[in-house]
Amino acid sequence: MAPNRLRAPAQAERAPGASSRYLQEADRLHIADRLRDKASVRAIAAELGRSPSTISREIRRNRHPGNGQYRPYAAQARADGRRPRPKPGKIGENAALRDFIQDHLDKRWSPEQICQALRRRFPARPEMHVVHETIYQALYVQGRGELRRELTRALRTGRARRKPHRQAASRQPRFTHPMVMISERPAEVEDRAVPGHWEGDLIIGKDGGSAIGTLVERSTRYVMLVHLPTGRSAEHMRDALQATVQALPAHLVRSLTWDQGSEMAAHHAFSVATDIPVYFCDPGSPWQRGSNENTNGLLRQYFPKGTDLSVHSRDHLDAVAVELNGRPRKTLGWETPAERLRTLLAA
Structure with a gap:
């Protein structure tokens, strides 16, 4: 493991009163420092709590045309110049x-x-x-x-002032038991060095009436499919997930990361029954479950959008998982997820 992975890089400090909507000078200095450390765009985005596309666009716009280096002070000056208010309409x-x-x-x-x-x-x-x-x-x-x-x-609404949409920070708590957010997930999960940390999601069938649960192990990319023949309510999801993970040794199921879908409302009962903590992604942040998002794209070859997913049997889901786990993966040095998992089980 590289030495600089042993400790998390310092987080960028935001000036008091600064809007979190826009990148600030401290954010841009942080980007420049981390680029000198050869950090990836995704790593910088995670440290700043931003989308990778935001960071990528910021770097691309503000590189020096000669040497290609990112220029934080010039970037801040441009941003300040674009933002004077009020602007004539x-x-x-x-x-x-x-x-x-x-x-x-x-x-x-x-x-x-x-x-x-x-x-x-x-x-x-x-x-x-x-x-x-x-x-x-x-x-x-x-x-x-x-x-x-x-x-x-x-106007058809007849309103003299606009009705604001609810912001994420003003939402009511989604679940009875508080969510543990991804920011509190152990550091060992992020670098994929320790096996047993899984990402999960649903792929949804026609008109939202059916679903299949998907689980991907972060270090091996091993896939397991969760059979949901009778629906995707919180209780159905809890029971099906519990039955699925219990097929694996305990040391290969250390945590589960999911989005904030209502199907995980019984996450606390699942954790109590299995002793597996569940971590939740931030709203609108699918890249925080990158392995699972990629796998769901592959699974659409077998389960096309707009089809009824309830027609697929447990045996068929197992067969699809076996086929997917038998594909060589570039990220695994052209080993298959099944081979990687067998190595872990043997060890």
Whole structure:
């Protein structure tokens, strides 16, 4: 094991009051430091609590054109330059565009209908093209004055102010027993050095009416399929998972990582019955179960989307798992998951 894997790298410190929505200067300095350490994009993203695509895009945009090095201070200066507020709106700066929109709102056209009409009426004039979100912003954002506020009565909702969507932080607790998040998972899980740590998920059938559970062991990529012939309620999931993991030696089932799907509402009862801790990914973060996401893609060769998955028997699921575990994997040095697991069992 490489020495620099023995301790987690320092986390980037966020300035007090800084918005977590945008990368800050401390984040960019952290990226530069970790790139010098030859850390991967995914590792940097995990340390900053960001999507890998965010980090990848940030690095790509702000590399020096000559030497290719990431420049954190130049990146911060560009970001600061893009963000001054208030910015003049497109509708407020274009009287013809504003009059067209106001006239059609008076006729009770929806913002989306207006946007399409603008593109048809003025195909060669991009300054007359807007998306419907721009119209909503002009109506709802206080102080802009781009469109008359009384025009909101012409909208089908009739609302004079926008109804906000719930944010992740304001959600009610999903399960009766608190979730243990992936950030609290032992470090040994991340580097795949210790076998027995599994990732799990569901693949869903036609109209959400059927499902198959999928389990992937992180170090060997060994796959097990969970039979759910009678549904995917929390109780069905708990019992089926328990029966599946009990087929393995205890030292090869050390933990389970899952997303926040309602099928895991009985996670505490599963942990009590099996002595296996369950860790939950952050919302909207499928890369935190990368091995399982990749495997689910492979399994769609056998279980296409839009089909009824309840027709597959336990024997058929076992046969599919055997076939998948018999495929050589590049990440395993062209060994198969079955060969890797046999080595562990023999040891």
